[in-house]
Amino acid sequence: xxxxxxxxAIRGEITKVIFGQDEVVDLALASLFSSxxxxxxxxxxxxxxxxxxxxxxALSLDYRRVQMTxxxxxxxxxxxxxxxxxxxxxxxxxxxxxxxxLLADEINRASARTQSALLEAMQELSVTYDGVSHPxxxxxxxxxxxxxxxxxxxxxxxxxxxxxxMFKVDVSYPGPEDEERIxxxxxxxxxxxxxxxxxVKPVVGPEEILQARATIRQxxxxxxxxxxxRRLVQATRNDDALAVGASPRAGLMLLMGxxxxxxxxxxxxxxxxDIKAAFLPVMRHRVVPAASAELxxxxxxxxxxxxxxxxxxxx
Numbered sequence: 001x002x003x004x005x006x007x008x009a010i011r012g013e014i015t016k017v018i019f020g021q022d023e024v025v026d027l028a029l030a031s032l033f034s035s036x037x038x039x040x041x042x043x044x045x046x047x048x049x050x051x052x053x054x055x056x057x058a059l060s061l062d063y064r065r066v067q068m069t070x071x072x073x074x075x076x077x078x079x080x081x082x083x084x085x086x087x088x089x090x091x092x093x094x095x096x097x098x099x100x101x102l103l104a105d106e107i108n109r110a111s112a113r114t115q116s117a118l119l120e121a122m123q124e125l126s127v128t129y130d131g132v133s134h135p136x137x138x139x140x141x142x143x144x145x146x147x148x149x150x151x152x153x154x155x156x157x158x159x160x161x162x163x164x165x166m167f168k169v170d171v172s173y174p175g176p177e178d179e180e181r182i183x184x185x186x187x188x189x190x191x192x193x194x195x196x197x198x199x200v201k202p203v204v205g206p207e208e209i210l211q212a213r214a215t216i217r218q219x220x221x222x223x224x225x226x227x228x229x230r231r232l233v234q235a236t237r238n239d240d241a242l243a244v245g246a247s248p249r250a251g252l253m254l255l256m257g258x259x260x261x262x263x264x265x266x267x268x269x270x271x272x273x274d275i276k277a278a279f280l281p282v283m284r285h286r287v288v289p290a291a292s293a294e295l296x297x298x299x300x301x302x303x304x305x306x307x308x309x310x311x312x313x314x315x
Contacts, residue, residue: 020178030260036166061100074117224314
């Protein structure tokens with residue numbers, strides 16, 4: 001099966017449960033096939049956690065879920081050492097991060113110290129404990145959910161943590177038709193929908209994901225498109241409405257996301273429309289609006305949208 005076939009197979013399973021979130025699903029799968037991590041933000045009750053559980057159910061991967069709370073400790077995620085009387089040595093016991101697919105639910109309810117415990121795992125794909133590095137299984141990806149920071153009892157993620165996420169995806173309320181379908185098909189579950197009850201089956205395994213990642217790396221990108229990405233990234237640094245612009249890593253993440261979207265569309269090359277589709281989700285959490293722009297009510301999304309319109313698109 002081709003990468004496009006794997007994408008369609010997983011998408012077919014997800015749409016048994018999740019309705020009206022096409023963009024969110026596409027970006028989630030793009031990160032899965034691009035070695036990226038995803039941050040899903042939205043108000044409670046819009047199926048952020050259910051989406052991740054459904055993706056996990058459609059994959060033959062080890063899956064663990066961590067409910068992030070203010071009293072959660074770093075070792076509750078990474079693992080710790082236990083003393084064994086029989087050998088009189090300390091033995092490392094891996095935590096829930098040692099899995100293929102990790103869901104960090106409501107990540108912005110945890111302390112900064114605990115949030116930082118995920119930094120090494122997400123960037124280096126390993127955990128260091130007592131000076132010993134323990135590699136994580138392959139593939140490894142983190143899906144984190146968070147409520148908007150205006151909600152009581154939440155803490156904004158530091159930029160270093162946000163930068164580890166390939167995409168920040170805003171999960172909004174469904175449209176009228178999709179919401180009626182949700183009410184029609186999920187009311188019998190009492191609001192506790194389980195992917196298994198909706199007959200979601202695993203259709204893609206770890207080998208297929210690793211092969212798909214190799215295919216995406218081989219996707220062709222023209223020099224004109226690379227120049228377009230460079231101009232977009234540079235424009236974020238020169239815009240007076242942004243106090244912090246995008247880094248070179250942001251440009252790389254933008255290209256990787258665009259390459260996945262191109263493959264989903266059945267192409268082995270990237271076009272500017274792929275870059276545009278990935279631009280906001282890749283950039284919105286990596287830039288910081290200037291104080292003057294915030295006073296005028298400008299959001300990162302609005303500033304970035306204006307910036308895209310101002311940059312010339314290659315033919």
